[in-house]
Amino acid sequence: MRKLWLGLMTIWILMPLPLHAGTVDINPEYNALNTQAQQSMALSPPELKELLLRCTNLQTRLPELSGAEKKIMHRKLRRLCALFSYVLASKQSPPK
Amino acid sequence: MSYRSGTVVLLFLSGLLLPGLLFGAQYALPELPSPALYGNLLMDRASSRGGVKPVSFSHWTHRTRYTCRVCHDELEFDMAVGSTEIDCNDVKDGRYCGACHNGKQAFGRQDNCVYCHTGDIAFRSDQFAGFSRELTPDEFGNQIDWSQMMRRGQIEPLNYLYAKPSETSFEKTLKLDAAWGRIPPAVFPHKEHNQWVGCDTCHPDLFNIRKQGTEHFTMARILKGEFCGYCHLKVAFPINACERCHPGMSR
Numbered sequence: 001m002r003k004l005w006l007g008l009m010t011i012w013i014l015m016p017l018p019l020h021a022g023t024v025d026i027n028p029e030y031n032a033l034n035t036q037a038q039q040s041m042a043l044s045p046p047e048l049k050e051l052l053l054r055c056t057n058l059q060t061r062l063p064e065l066s067g068a069e070k071k072i073m074h075r076k077l078r079r080l081c082a083l084f085s086y087v088l089a090s091k092q093s094p095p096k
Numbered sequence: 097m098s099y100r101s102g103t104v105v106l107l108f109l110s111g112l113l114l115p116g117l118l119f120g121a122q123y124a125l126p127e128l129p130s131p132a133l134y135g136n137l138l139m140d141r142a143s144s145r146g147g148v149k150p151v152s153f154s155h156w157t158h159r160t161r162y163t164c165r166v167c168h169d170e171l172e173f174d175m176a177v178g179s180t181e182i183d184c185n186d187v188k189d190g191r192y193c194g195a196c197h198n199g200k201q202a203f204g205r206q207d208n209c210v211y212c213h214t215g216d217i218a219f220r221s222d223q224f225a226g227f228s229r230e231l232t233p234d235e236f237g238n239q240i241d242w243s244q245m246m247r248r249g250q251i252e253p254l255n256y257l258y259a260k261p262s263e264t265s266f267e268k269t270l271k272l273d274a275a276w277g278r279i280p281p282a283v284f285p286h287k288e289h290n291q292w293v294g295c296d297t298c299h300p301d302l303f304n305i306r307k308q309g310t311e312h313f314t315m316a317r318i319l320k321g322e323f324c325g326y327c328h329l330k331v332a333f334p335i336n337a338c339e340r341c342h343p344g345m346s347r
Contacts, residue, residue, distance in 0.1 A: 031259035034170070037296050042265030068186040072172040083296040090306055 048088040131239040132224035149215030169294040264290040
C-alpha cells in the first residue's frame with residue numbers, strides 16, 4: 001500500500017501539466033495577436049477562428065492585470081476580437 | 097435683348113449656378129486653422145480639474161517619427177480628444193506618452209510638466225516654418241503632403257514600438273459612387289491608409305460595411321466627424337481638398 005502511494009505520488013509529480021490559456025504568458029501572446037491584425041484578410045476562416053479563440057482566452061486573463069495595462073489591453077483585445085470576427089464573417093458570407 | 101431671350105439666359109445661368117449653390121449650402125466645408133495649428137489639440141480630460149493647464153499636443157511634430165498606428169493602435173490613444181483615460185501615473189509607468197517620453201527616446205516627464213501642460217494650442221507653432229521648409233508641400237491642412245513624403249522615402253516613421261506587425265495583406269482600392277450624379281466617385285486606397293493605420297483602427301468600429309454597406313458614407317455625416325471625418329477633418333489632409341478623394345472634381 002505504501003509503495004502504491006509512493007508510485008502514485010511520483011507519477012503525479014512527474015506528469016507534465018496540460019497547456020491551457022492560464023499558462024500562456026500574457027504580454028508575448030498579446031503582442032503576437034496584435035501583429036496578426038494587418039494580415040487578417042489573408043488568413044483562412046480556421047486561422048481566424050483560432051485567433052478569435054486566442055483573443056477570447058486572453059480576455060479572460062485581464063483580471064490578472066491592473067491599472068493602465070489592463071485598460072489598454074482590454075480596449076485592444078476588444079478591437080482585435082471585433083476585427084477577426086468581422087473578417088471571418090466577411091469570408092464566410094461576403095457582402096453583396 | 098428681348099424679354100424671352102433674357103429669360104432663357106437667366107434660366108440657363110441658374111441651371112449652372114444652382115447645383116453649386118445648393119452643394120455649398122448643404123456641405124459647408126469647415127474653416128481650417130493655420131498650417132502650424134492644423135492637427136493641434138489640447139488634452140484636458142482631467143488637467144484643469146487637477147489644477148494644471150491642459151496638455152498641448154501637435155500631430156505635426158510626431159508624424160515624421162511615428163505612424164498613426166503607434167499611438168492609436170499600440171498605445172491605445174483614442175481618436176476622440178479627451179476620451180483616453182490617461183493620468184500622470186500612467187505616463188510615469190511608461191504608458192501612453194510615457195512610452196516614448198521617458199528621457200531616452202524623447203524628453204521625460206521629470207521636472208518637465210510645464211513643457212506639455214502649457215494650455216496653449218499654439219505651443220511650438222513658431223517652429224513650424226523651419227520644420228516644414230524642406231517638406232513636400234500640399235494645399236490644405238499642415239500644407240505638407242505626408243503620404244507623398246512617405247512614398248518617396250523622405251520620412252520613415254516607425255510603425256511599431258513593441259511588436260512588428262505582419263505585412264498588410266489587403267490593398268484593394270474602392271470606388272464609391274457619390275450621391276450626386278455630377279460628383280465623380282470617391283476613390284479609397286487601402287494601400288495608402290495601411291501605411292499609417294492598422295486594420296482594427298477602422299474596422300469594424302468606424303466602417304462596418306457588412307452591417308450597412310457603403311451608401312451611408314454621406315458627406316453630411318463625414319462633416320459631422322463620422323467615417324472619413326474621424327481623421328480627415330482635423331488631422332489627416334482635410335476634406336476641403338475635394339479632388340484628393342474625388343479625382344477629376346473641380347472646385
